[in-house]
Amino acid sequence: MRRRTRESMRMGENDLRALRFLLKRQNEGVPATPAELGALLKLKSSSVTVMLDRLTVAGWVTRQPHPVDRRSLVIVATPGADEEVRHTLDAMHRRMLEAASELDERQAEIVKSFLGRMSSALEDLDRGDSPS
Numbered sequence: 001m002r003r004r005t006r007e008s009m010r011m012g013e014n015d016l017r018a019l020r021f022l023l024k025r026q027n028e029g030v031p032a033t034p035a036e037l038g039a040l041l042k043l044k045s046s047s048v049t050v051m052l053d054r055l056t057v058a059g060w061v062t063r064q065p066h067p068v069d070r071r072s073l074v075i076v077a078t079p080g081a082d083e084e085v086r087h088t089l090d091a092m093h094r095r096m097l098e099a100a101s102e103l104d105e106r107q108a109e110i111v112k113s114f115l116g117r118m119s120s121a122l123e124d125l126d127r128g129d130s131p132s
Contacts, residue, residue, distance in 0.1 A: 004092060011058070014041050014051060019060055022077040023085065031067060031074035 011019070018037050025032040038048040052075060055061040060081040066072035103111065 004088070011055075011060070014043070015055060015060075017041060018051060018055065019077055019081055019085065022061065022075055023082055026077060026082075032076075033066070033072055033074060037075065 018041060021037065021040055022032050034045070034048050034052060037043070037052075038045060041048070041051075043051070052061060052063065056063065060078060062076050062078060063073045064076055066074050100108070
């Protein structure tokens with residue numbers, strides 16, 4: 001889904017991660033700074049600046065004065081960015097739900113069990129557990 005969203009919006013992985021972070025923060029009513037983006041994406045300040053320049057030119061974000069710290073900026077996703085992400089994801093979600101609704105109860109249980117095991121396996125890898 002991320003790949004398709006990135007392709008639809010013509011942006012890289014870090015660009016999309018940054019945009020999703022900004023949209024989440026905006027929904028929470030919390031301003032996001034370039035430094036926070038850099039920490040999230042593990043990017044140097046210069047790389048964050050280049051990414052924000054690219055996203056600004058594309059119309060996905062704007063830089064605005066920080067509401068409290070006049071020396072700092074906040075990064076805000078544009079309404080167009082929010083609409084594009086929602087539009088792309090809504091279409092994908094609709095198709096996924098249609099596919100899931102075609103499963104009978106037995107098939108749904110098999111898929112649910114499989115996805116649960118896959119999720120646990122990935123969580124084990126994230127924790128550094130060795131395979132059993």
